[in-house]
Amino acid sequence: MERPELAAALANAEIVVDRFAIEAGVIAMARAIHADYIGSVPVYLTVMHGGMPFASLLAMELGALGLDLEFDYLHATRYRGQTTGSELVWKHRPATSLQGRRVILADDIVDEGxxxxxxxxxxxxxxxxxxxxxxxxxxxxxxxxxxxxADYVAVDVPDRYVFGYGMDYHEQGRNLPDIYALKD
Known part of the structure; x- marks a missing residue:
């Protein structure tokens, strides 16, 4: 099956959250997380692939506030390039021991969860x-x-197919700096 063109999706999409609103939301989120984790070093788990751009920005904002993190990642997916989910597939589990630790999961979106x-x-x-x-x-x-x-949220998005800023359109467009929603 041939994947749809990203350019066609962008022609049928609108920006629903721009990069400046995203960045402002992440900065506010970092302040709240910092206040909740003063005096501890949480395990910071990035949920791949979609969570990577967001998790990177949030980690830097937390570092600027003085909060240290122990980094690891996981890759679990239900989508595998599709637009609807199926059974959960683990591609990578964290190597860091979670025993007795506080954990922050950093991901791109809470849809149905x-x-x-x-x-x-x-x-x-x-x-x-x-x-x-x-x-x-x-x-x-x-x-x-x-x-x-979610315990911490940067932005809300409409109940439509969204992509950009880590979220994909058929494994494309994760590096778009804004969040788009399809019009149809």
Whole structure:
């Protein structure tokens, strides 16, 4: 199956959150996280691939505020290049021990939350004392997995197909500096 052209998607999309609003949201989020983690060094888990641009910016903002982090990453996906999710596939689990640690999961979006719920449960099974979710964006709807919500959110996005700033359109456009939503 041939993947759709990113240029065609962009022609049928609009910017719903620009990079300046994203950056302002991340700066505000960093202040809240810093206040909650003073005196500790949390394990900072980036959820790949989508969480990477956001997690990098947030980590730098936290460092500017003086909060040290222990970095690791995980790669768990339900999408594998598709636009709808299926079963969870682990591509990489963190090597850092989570036993007795506070964990921050940094991801690009909370949509329905199935992937993050599974990852959070896994972290707790590994002995994490606390697992909080820092999300670049949260989709505005009422279909979230029961009990899952982001603890820190930079921006809200509409209940449409969104891409850019880490989120992909058929594995394309993750490096777009704004968040787009398809019009149709």
């Amino acid at each position: 199935h992937t993050l719920a599974a990852v959070r449960a896994w972290c707790k099974e590994q002995g994490a004392t606390e697992v909080r979710i820092a999300a670049l964006s949260v989709k505005q709807h009422d279909r979230c997995v029961a009990g899952l919500c």
